[in-house]
Each structure stands twice: as C-alpha cells, then as structure tokens.
Amino acid sequence: MSLFRDAQRATLVSPDLDPSDLPRLQAFWKLSQKYDDRLQASIREISASVPGLAAIVDQIAPEQQEAERAESLRLQDAAINQGDWVPYLRRMHDLGTQYAQLGMSFSDWMSLAHGWLMAIVDIARDAYDQGDPAAMDAVQGANRFAGIAMAAIGESYLATKEEVIVRQQEAISELSTPVLQVADHLLVMPMVGGIDTHRARELTETMLHAIRDRRAHAVVIDVTGVPIVDSRVATHLLQAVEAGRLMGARVIVTGISAEIAMTMVSMGANLPGVPTAGDLQAGLELAQRYLADLPGGGPET
C-alpha cells in the first residue's frame, strides 16, 4: 500500500480502507479520546526514557507541544470520522521530514511508535476487563491507524535522510578532488581513496575545467593515497592524461608504489606514453622543467 500517488513528488492519497476498517478505526478513536490523559502520560514516559527522543522533545516549548498535539487530534478526527485523510497524512509527512532533520534515529522512532501502540493495547485490555465490547475492535483499529501513519512518516523520513546523504556525498566529493595551484600554470591533484568510474569522471572534469580556468600547462596527479591502481584505474588515468593533452596541458602521474607498479605490469596495465615520476616531489620537478622549456612558460625573456 503506497500512500503516494507519485513517490517522487509525494502527492498524498487517501488509504484504501476495507469495509471492516472504518468501524475499527472509529472504535480506536473513541477509546483514545476516552483515555486521552492516560495515553498522553504513556507517551511522555516513552519520550523521557529514550535519550534520543528526550533530546528532541526538549527542543520544543511545552505550549507549542500542546498546540501541535491539539492540531494532530483535530486532523485524526477529520481523517477517521469524516474520511478526510489528506491533511492528516500531510502532517505525518511533515513530521517524518522533521524527525530526519532533527537527527532522530530510526530505532528511536520505532521505540516511540511501538510504545504508543503498546500503550493503546494496555488501555484496551483494561477497557475489555471493564466490559467494553469495542475493546478488541479498538486494538485492531489502532494497528490499522498506526500502519497508515507510520507509512507516511516513514516515507518522508527516509526520503529526507537520503537527501542528507546525497548532500554529504557531494560535499565529500568536493573535498576529495582538490585542485591545488602550486605555481603559475602548474596544478597538483593529490588523490586520496579509491578511484571508481564515477570519481575518475569527476577527477577528469575537475581537472579539465581547472586547466582552462587557471591556464595550466602542467598537471601532476598524485596517486600515492590511492590504494588500488588496477587496469580500470589505469585506463581512467590514461583518459585523463589524454584529455588534458587535448587542452594543451602535460599531465604527469606520480605516486605509483613499487608493489602497485609490479602488479600493473603483470596485469598488462601500465601507462604507455604517460609521463610518470616516483613521487610527488619528482613529479613537480619534472613539471617545472617542462614548463621552463615552454615558450612563455618560464620567466619572461
């Protein structure tokens, strides 16, 4: 059961209810209204006992908490008793986003949801003992209601968390393909970490744009910090070197360790025609000699 007409744009739709759902939902509503104080006390207990939740609840002023609770009840009423689900679902959707942005963990949220349900079950058991004929229906209604609410909260919670992760990955990417200008017309790109196809593409694009923007004639790509340089990585490096050359820059690769060099050769993955140097220092010297030889690359004559 998806509550979204279109997952991408999160257009909310009313849940598909069975004929048996409505009377159960209404029984749940009546029970929760009758024992509202007890239910609120249970929820406060749960929030206080889960450290992650307590921290979040503390951030909201009591008056605002009360106002939000009243609003939630009003929307629940409209959903269950008048069939107007969308405003309630929209609110649950917003709640999910809020939880994710506040950094609530998935397990803490589960504790809250589970605790709420258990509180209802407790109340229903007591009601049953006192002869309330609708107690069982109320429990089933609570289950159904919780399923609907949790689906709405869960989807937006996850979507928000994914957005955060994507933004973090982009930030890491930016940090991980630095371009340093160490002298006129000379750039250094110290690579750290694995180079997969995606990163190789980024590395090459960043390098090419930097060549143009900083008017570079030489680039030293240092792979000392790259743990695996296999034939795929070697191909990526070859492509970067040639693309740089098409823009008039000499691209030098440094930092291939002795072990990696032997592995590459045994795999037939060497870098034919690519200027290399043992370490970054040697690579910089090579680059500077090359630049000095260029017309206009060294000091003005």
Next chain:
Amino acid sequence: MTVPVLSLDGILIAPVQTELSDEGWVRLREELLRKVGDRKASGAVLDLSGLELVDSYAGRVLVGIAQALSLRGAHTVIAGLHPDVAFTMVHLGMDLRGIETALDLEDAYVRLRRRRRQAGRGHG
C-alpha cells in the same frame, strides 16, 4: 559557414567559430593547404574554441590536416578545446595523438613562433 584562414607573419590562423559540416571541414583543409603554399607558412593554428562538439569525422579531418600540412613543411597546433569537448572526445575513443595541442590561440601562436625561430637558428 566558411572559416576564414588568416595569415600572421608566416603562421596561418583558422578560427573555427561554429560547428562545421563535413563539407565545411573539407573546405577548411583545402584552404589551409592552398594558403600554406601561397604564404610560405611554417605553422598553422586551428582555434577550436567555438566548437561545442568534435565528432569522429572532424577528428579524422584534423589528423589529416596536420599530416598534409606537415608534408608541406608546416606544423599544426589545435587550440581552445573546451573541457567538456576534450572529455567527450577521449571517452569516444578518438585518437588525436598525432597533433600538437595548446590551451588557446595565443599559446599556440607563441609556440609556433618559437619553433620557427629555433628551426631558423638550426639552419643558420
């Protein structure tokens, strides 16, 4: 669209401002070959900074131009390729390793001037 081929002190300059058709590339090659003789040019710069795309036909023509001009004593440099164009060309597997390259027209021109000076000294 015809590319004007200018001559500046023995070096030809061909600014390619927009995409060329296959025929356009062929006309450019013919014009360069003609002018290299007329002007006794020692070098040619093909400024490709106006191109958003270099397809495989254009790539082959560029290599052909460099080879033909070389047979007539002129050295070719292509310049001004946009980062995205260079990226795409390499990933399409185009092989332009026979041609010298430069960041822009000015770099290319200065390089050809120096090359001629050095060649002149060699013969002197």
